[in-house]
Amino acid sequence: MRSCALAALVALALAGPARAAMSDGVVRIGVLTDMGGPYSDNVGAGAVLAARMAVEDFGGTVAGVPVEVVSADHQNKTDIGSAIARRWYDVDKVDAITEVVSSAVALSVQQISRDKDRIFLATGPGTPDLTGKACSPVGLHWAYDNYALGNVVAGAVVRRGLKKWFFLTADYSFGHALESQAARVVKANGGTVIGSARHPLGSSDFSSFLLQAQASGADVIGLANAGTDMINAQKQAAEFGLTSGRQSLAALLVNLPDIRALGLDSAKGLLLADSFYWDMTDATRAWSKRFMARFDGRAPGSLQAGVYGAVTHYLKAIQAAGTDDAKAVMAKMREIPIDDFYTKNAHLRADGRVVRDMYLFQVKTPAESKYPWDYYTLLETVPGEQAFRPLAEGGCPLVTTQ
Known part of the structure; x- marks a missing residue:
């Protein structure tokens, strides 16, 4: 009896520091997207499914705590998207927001995320300002830009x-x-x-x-x-x-x-x-067919597949950092290679741009x-270094002040 109690105390002592490094005992990821507007077929419910698939494939937990996915419709309106982002961060304890196909909403969410020290995984918006004048130390731009x-x-x-x-x-x-x-x-x-x-x-x-x-x-x-x-x-x-x-x-x-x-x-x-086509390789086809089986036979577009890639990379970084602290996780996201069915041999630059083919x-x-x-x-x-804006030309303060 005494040995069992001692073992339990040791287990708690060992688990304590790891769990303390994970805020609220859960990692929550918010998919903020267009669910019924002009971009809903390209993101919408498919983006939410892609995020859930990423969490499932990761095992449903990271660094010893469960991972949850929540979603909402920003209706392509900055005030609505901003209000949802603030509520998620302040009330619902969301750790990261992803997708946000509307550029105007994304620029607002990026600033809110920076103010709240939470990570923004922008996959759908096109504006290069996210890695230019509006760049953020806790923001990344995953798929493409204009x-x-x-x-x-x-x-x-x-x-x-x-x-x-x-x-x-x-x-x-x-x-x-x-x-x-x-x-x-x-x-x-x-x-x-x-x-x-x-x-x-x-x-x-x-x-x-x-x-x-x-x-x-x-x-x-x-x-x-x-x-x-x-x-x-x-x-x-x-x-x-x-x-x-x-x-x-x-x-x-x-x-x-x-x-x-x-x-x-x-x-x-x-x-x-x-940045992606479902029928390019055996790996893209294998993942896409799993997606199609759960999405009425519809093949994923790049913005939906991009959510899967960004969420997966985020979870890998949390696992490696042993914490969901935004700055520590961002450091790991820059350190860990980006190489999966969607992205080959890419890297995350200082301005938050994922440089991909x-x-x-x-x-x-x-x-x-x-x-x-x-x-x-x-x-x-087209190699990423040729396709995307050179780092020195973006005007990101994180680059010019380093």
Whole structure:
């Protein structure tokens, strides 16, 4: 009896320091996403599923404590997203927030996370400001950004001889940044930007904007938008006959579910950039088929797979650090190599940018597609150091003050 009591005391003594290093006895991860708006097919419930799969595959615990996933809809509104983030941190004891597809909401959540000393795993937003002027010591940008999309897509189109551009742009921070980055690449490759039109988020009628683009005489109409905005603009452009003449359409941000919504007849031949495609390798196919089995047969887009990768890397860092303290975990996230089915040989820079390869794809024709979700042909792999903005050019105070 005495030996059993002694053993119990020893076990408590050994477990005490480890458990004390883990706040609240649980690691909570919040998936803050668009559940019913223009980006919901690209993230939404699929992003939540990806986070849960990451936790399950990790064993459901980390450093001796359970891991929980909570989720909420920010409705692409900064005030709603900010209120949820504050409540999660202050009341619900959430340790990290991930996803946040809206750039405007993401910039707000990044600042709140910094103020609260909690980690922000940005996977869905496009604005490069997250690793530029708004960078954070406890924030990382996982999947893509608008700078990389502009480099990969706009550069390829201009090099094919289509040099005069007109942009149709979502009128908020994401769209503005996407247009700016693509315009920079167009000009750097000898092209010109002859005009732009900005539309509200969630537009259903693009006729007036498309007529401006058609009248501009541009070689290329660049769609600096995403989700249902991009889909509706592209469908209406086809109805107007914009792409049947000498003008071409370049969609600067396309996710896999967008192609399904468009259909291969409408999307065939489209050039796009992405950080992941489900059918690239045996490893991507194996994970994606598990996802599809739990998601009504729908293949994951890069932003959904990215949540899995970011959450997994976060949990690995907690395990290695033996604590969920944000700064200690971030240090381990920079130290541990990023190498999984989604990401090969990537690293986390001082500004929070995960530097990964990007890919240039072309959408297949209906005749080329042999099975469900067989949509892309890989044209080019662009090394991360070429795709993303150089560290010295971002203006991140964490870099310039070191």
